[in-house]
Amino acid sequence: MSAKQALLITSIFLLSLCLEGVAAQRSSKIIRAKRNVVLKGFYFVSVVESEDISSVIKELTDKERNGSFPPGFKMEIHGNASEVAHGFFARFSEVALNEITKNDKVESIFEDHIMKGGSALPSPGEEATNVTTSAAANSSTPFTRIVTTWGLDRLDQDSIRYDHHYTTPCGLTGKGVDVYVLDSGIFYEHKEFQGRASSPGCDPIDQIFNTSKNGADFTGHGTHVAGTVGGKKFGVAPGVNLFSVRVLDTQNSGSANSLVLGAECVVKSVERRKRPSIVNLSIYGDKNLLVKRALDTLMRKGITVIGIAGNSKTKPKNSCKVGPGSIQGIITASASTKSDEPLMYSNAGTCVDLYAPGAEILSASTNCKNCRSTRQGSSMAAPHVTGAVALLLEKCPTMKPWRVKYILRSQMTKENKLNFSRMPRIYQSMTPNLLLHTSSLQCDLEC
Template identity: 30%
Template sequence: MFSELITLSALITAVLAGPIPTPKAGDVITGQYIVVMMEDITAPNFQAHRDFVVNKLGFVSKRDTVEAMAESTFTHTFNLGKLKGYSGRFDDATIEEIASRPEVAYVEADKIMTTQALVTQSNVPSWGLARISHRNQGLTTFVYDSSAGAGTFAYVVDTGVLTTHTQFDGRAEVGYNAISGESNADGNGHGTHVAATIAGSTVGVAKLASVIGVKVLNASGSGATSGIIAGINWLVSDAQGKSRIGRAVANMSLGGSYSASLNNAVAAAVSSGIPFIVAAGNSNANAANFSPASTFSAITVGATDGTDARASYSNFGSNLDVFAPGSSITSAWIGSNLSRNTISGTSMASPHVCGLAAYLMAYEGLKSPSAVINRIIELSTADVVTNPGSGSSNRLVYNGSRQ
């Protein structure tokens, strides 16, 4: 799967290995690319490659250092375990030469990823919390252990978070902003909604978990794949630097067409010890064709409605690990520190599972991504989702409160 690359030009097609799917119209950022290096490249050789690219573009002069020019050439640099690379803006001739270099594993067109929320509805009570704490539908109480995710940290890779919202009780903070020209604030609302579903004091699953906003999508709900990878790079470094591995989880309620570099970035972050929960996508199609939904090591979440049916929009397939409530979910919103909104999408399903991951890490002492995903699947209720879709795992998340 990771060998599937985006075509850049006829010449580049010849130097890239593997089948090359055609990206959806409109999602490619013209002239902007992600370059991934061979896994065994050394730091000096990586720097030498970057110096080569800068000199190739002819930007270096007597007055300008390589480092200064690199800032105008490269948009982001990634160092995520085995995934090392960068993104930047290059003309056709330059990117063709970059792709042909032996130290380069592959080159991918940078693309737009978007939030995975749907129609805004009237402000009605949310049912998702009750559903994940009971085996059967129709009940209205949310049952959970009082540990409630205390001591865990949820990185929300999204549009930002309104950290002052009353749902967070001071447990939310700004972490990273990849959006040039926008403040750290959530100008969309999506990220705040997601974060509060994870850890809100009344609308959240893990009510005592801390939230860190990783802003990679703009006020319109879209952002470059390269910026998303940069956000992942930052959160791994932050979690490692603050000794949060084993207590940190990440949510990505976003997606777009298949991206090998994004999938590899998520996989590298999971390998570092951070469970990633990702939305399956809202195209009523096979999740294998979307990223990050197609990342095998992430927990990919489909959406259900209040009748336990797969939501009509939810993606499906063998990449999907579990289902969670995603239709008509009420959570925090922007506008004021008391605002709420009710929206639908796999974006709303994913944070139910992210909150559950944080809850189980605190309650049961789970430390590794594999332990988290195995426990979530073990606890889930089997064969209750109607029309799960071809190849889907028919499992609905459950927090184990009645066991």
């Protein structure tokens, strides 16, 4: 072999290594979802922080329009997220995905995956009965209602001796507090909401699928959750403002992308309204770095986030393996039963912050303007906690999320009330035995 041949072979070898390195670098930009939950073709493109999102989108759309990309390049832009994650949502063909990875202004590409609402199917809808109340909501005396749901009844009882009354502490009702329900929507016309439920002006599912439902509920999941947060008869905090941010579709299924779009919607609404705000996330799925970034941003901006431990088919699993409730800073609820036991398929472990009623919970239904239904799961526990936080934020409207979490766990719970004997032994010692108890809140609390 001549020296020239040897040099040529070496050059070809080094070039192939270089090309392999470039290909590996491009593929490493793509953060894949698990195969069994992936939403094929849907992505979030994270743009380099120093670059303008709109300019990057314009560059790509101009090139597509001019035919600068190879045949098979197909791209649909579904919106951007400048507040909670620096990038945009899109649907790509495989050719488009490959081309986007070549763009130096693109930092990473997140493959979208499924998120689910966490509750069992409802019972058939039925007409709601009337309840009576006593004491003015703005007085310093407790606000008491006769209630038909054990979940509310349990929040002000020291034991499971139910008296069919629910009393909020210090006359609080959550008035002046905004709650964003990231869920399947809300049935705005339901009498439970007394005109306090509305859209914040955005609907992530509408954005992704180019529909115009404006936060309306087609599964009942979000309406049930909202009723437990702030319904007139069924709500922990019957004075809150409720906002529907629809991140679950008509099959009660959403995605990481819809959740991030929902977070973006919340930030913009909170900045406009400037009120103490809470996000209720009765949703769970695989962990996702993009979702974590978005929810971390919410909490940094002073918005308290309530999540769920998630549910399993027959027995609890480790709540720390489920997102987004396992994200540090989120207040994570698991479900308890009327007999003060954990709901057996509601997840457990160290990522649970507290338990709240979540079995056979009665709340608003989408069947009619005065209908109710029963659901269960950790999805039903979270809104009890959200309502309790709304009471606290009415009293202390500038309280930061970390402080809310501390006060909630230290002053608005009862310890060792739950019977863990049927819980798998591995979780008994690592799961906090704290049960939500709103009446423990001290009226002289220093904010």
